[in-house]
Amino acid sequence: MTDPIPPFAPPPDAAVRAPLPGARSPLSDGEWHRMHPLTPLFRGGLALVVVAGIVISNLRERIVDFFLRAAVPDVPDYGDPGDPIDFVLRHNLVLLALLAVLVVVLVLIGLFYLAWRFHSFRITGDDVEVRHGVLFRSHRRSPLDRVQGVNLTRPMLARLCGMAKLEVVGAGSDANVKLEYLSTSNAEAVRADILRLASGRRLAEAQARDAAHGGSRVAAAASVVTDALTGLVLGAEQPVAEPASVVEIPLVRLVLSRVFSGRLIVLVVLIAAAVAGSIVGTPWILFTIVPMVLAFGAVFVRSITKALRYAIAPTPDGVRITYGLFTTVTEILPPGRIHAVEVNQPLIWRPAGWWAVRVNRMTGKSTSSNESDQFAEVLPVGDRRDVERVLRLLMPGMPEDQWPLVFEHGILGPAASDPYTNTPKRAWIVRPLSWRRNGFLLTPAALFLRRGVIWRSLGIFPLARLQSVGVRQGPVSRMLRVAHAHAHTITGRVSGELGGVDRDAAVRLFADAEAAAVAAGATDQSHRWAGEVVDVAEPPLPAASEHRHDDRESAQGDSGPEQRVFRDDALAGDASRGDASADGASRDGAGSGGIP
Amino acid sequence: MTSTPEPGGPTTPADTTRRTDQAAAPAAPAAPAMPTASGPDAVLDRATFDRVLEPRSENRLPLGDGTWHQLARAYVWVRLISLAAMLIVVLVAATLVATFGDTAWIWIPGGLVAFVLAWAAAITPRQARSFGYQLRRDDLVFRRGILWQRMVAVPYGRMQLVDITHGPLDRAFGIAQLKLVTAAASTGVAIPGLTQDAAERLRDTLIDVAETRRTGL
Secondary structure: OOOOOOOOOOOOOHHHHOOOOOOOOHHHOOOEEEOOOOHHHHHHHHHHHHHHHHHHHHOHHHHHHHHHHHHOOOOOOOOOOOOHHHHHHHOOOHHHHHHHHHHHHHHHHHHHHHHHHOOEEEEOOOEEEEEEOOOOOEEEEEEHHHOOEEEEEEOHHHHHOOEEEEEEEOOOOOOOEEEEEEEHHHHHHHHHHHHHHHHOOOHHHHHHHHHHHOOOHHHHHHHHHOHHHHHHHHOOOOOOOOOOOOOOOOHHHHHHHHHOOHHHHHHHHHHHHHHHHHHHOOHHHHHHHHHHHHHHHHHHHHHHHHHOOOEEEEEOOEEEEEEOOOOEEEEEEOOOOOOEEEEEEOHHHHHHOOEEEEEEOOOOOOOOOOOOOHHHEEEEEEOHHHHHHHHHHHOOOOOHHHHHHHHHHHHOOOOOOOOOEEOOHHHHHHOOOOOOOOEEEEOOOEEEEEEOOOOEEEEEEEHHHOOEEEEEEOHHHHHHOEEEEEEEOOOOOOOOEEEEEEHHHHHHHHHHHHHHHHHHHHHOOHHHOOOOHHHHOOOOOHHHHHHHHHHHHHOOOOOHHHHHHHHHHHHHHHHHHOOOOOOHHHHHHHHHHHOO | OOOOOOOOOOOOHHHHOOOOOOOOOOOOOOOOOOOOOOOOOOOOOOOEOOOOOOOOOOOOOOOOOOOOEOOEOHHHHHHHHHHHHHHHHHHHHHHHHHHHOOOHHHHHHHHHHHHHHHHHHHHHHHHHHHOEEEEOOOEEEEEEOOOOEEEEEEEHHHOOEEEEEOOHHHHHHOEEEEEEEOOOHHHOEEEEEEEHHHHHHHHHHHHHHHHHOOOOO
16 A cells, blocks of 8 residues: 555665665655555545435435335336436436446546555655645655654544544644545554654664664565564554553533633623613514524534543653544644743633643644644643643753742742742733733743733743744833833744833843843754754764765664765755755755754 | 845955854854944945934833944935825825815815824934844844834844845835844834845845854744
8 A cells, every 4th residue: 555656756776775774664764655545535535425425315216216116016106307317217328327427437536546646755864745736746845853743633534444644744834744644553653753753863763673673674564564563572662552641631620611711701791692682672682592502502512522532641752632532633742842831721710720721833834724723722721730740741841940930939929939020019000900910030941921810821931942032112111111021932822922021120131031042042952852863973974985885785774874874875865856846945954953 | 044145245344354253153164244243334334324213211221232233314215205105195086086076074084194194204204213223143133113112132043034125216215124034923123224235234144144043943
């Protein structure tokens, strides 16, 4: 199904491409592979099934009539003179009609086959590529060190057939690479490969796998069959079993939290308006309540089914979040891909002590895309312990002594000896309720913004992800000697704005946060989050060229520089293919990966 | 970095003596000539204003240290001419509608728009003096506004691309707008009214420094 296929271009020098880092499944060996054969059915063929369904349902009476006639011969004739089937029967055109149907079906199957033939993907050491289309060819290549996350979506129908679609999230609008559809086990393997390659960590795995498989392609291919077994034996880095979730949301809590959300208030207000309208106006207005309640009920049910089976767990390649009852979505967020975190609490949740956690991160979807960004909410509802666990997953680099800043002082604060810099008393008028709480705190790793007293929230902005810093001041603020501070991050649901900061504190924050952001950005290496390998192999050593020959003979990779050589070979292979979408800028990114 | 200009921007001898950022650039093949915070620059400061205009109140956002580069004086004329052109169009349109359409009420929205335009023209000379940018060692600082002050600091490594635009009127006066794009939409740094030499030089320097200080997203 996904054997290496002869690509449309003749394969380049096989000797160059043969030695490959062993740490991959056969699906990501740098060759072109096709999608699952059932792909066309799920991508467009479902429409055909619907058409067939309509045709059959329209033929229902005829079929009933047919069987009825077989049982009771003297039923009155089922007659509609315009019926095309009667026409065909009457003119002895059955053969012709069947032939026509056959031709149509064959043409459709042929088209599907062509579409499938031309839809393939390739994963090399540096890129993931997808090409598809028969008349309008499209070829998309995305550099692996810019991967923002990997999503595995399993819609209900595809799940029944054991298939899944994989989405490699890129940074930018409509920048995702979609591999749809693969069989679930293949999708899992490809995802593990992409994340491992993107992480830059290949050394240890390569050795382990090579030792086990003898490094040959045949053995590697055979390993797919026994994937689960080898995974268990070797203790593969991507466990076959799902990693245990650190947070369990009880069903009751989930349902209650969805019901008691902002929507409930809207519904109550609408119902009150309808009742009031029926009292002063015509009582018929009361009936608008029915569709209103139905619509809101549908929204509630959908939001609950989406959040069911929620799980969040650490993996070596980042945080893994799973959602969904019918359509299961799994997202892996590699480290350093989270641009902002916010813990917040709607008023209605306060008695229960529940909180929600949301993040800003790249979704790679176009802004016009109407798919709701469900994963912005990494914890739909949880108590304090859950929030703490999730935050520890999202911000693994945070020093232990700073955690009190998050909860005691930040989320629940202000407490005694408050480390936050708050709105000065003279400016209470700009934050009449929350001025005691409204403040910021800058640590070497992150900027904390504490806001709101009714809707309490705490925003955490990792400085290594901060894009820029701003302050502004309008006339009212100037009168009160305060200013707005603004931490600029990528677009998302977490806002980085904090008003009513003392002028001097804001100016100091402006300078300090900027300096800290520059320092954090310079030492940040999260685009190759496990990648010391690239560093080691940075200069193309003369010795490496000797290894190269050895490797070609023995086809065994076992040290850093040799891995590097393999990569160069892969690059040469890419170049010889002359892909139209080769992207020089992205190449630079891969090359400069080791610069601290 | 999505935009990489051809190397060899305008470089003056004065710049080469003013390199201070060598140590911070780890693997710079050819260190860019970089106008740093150490002083004025011959290209950037030609035909510009010489003092950043600030609010009078003591509570304003302070200027701080370092050299502020400012907009070209020609920017005021470009703004005034385009505002005057818009004002004329609005007035003519309103007059025509009022005369031939016999609708006197058109003067209500027409007058409102005309007033806003006239007001914008009136504050333009002061507003233009409030713009300023500073090229520091690791970041660019941008400020604007008097009534509504705004200051933004963008680390060089965060820049995704630098955009230069100039319309026909801009070209006639030899000025251009330089826009700096990061991954955050809210950064919003657009420096209008640089001389074209200054804009090109600034773009080349920014791209050069961004290369050496490049970070991820």
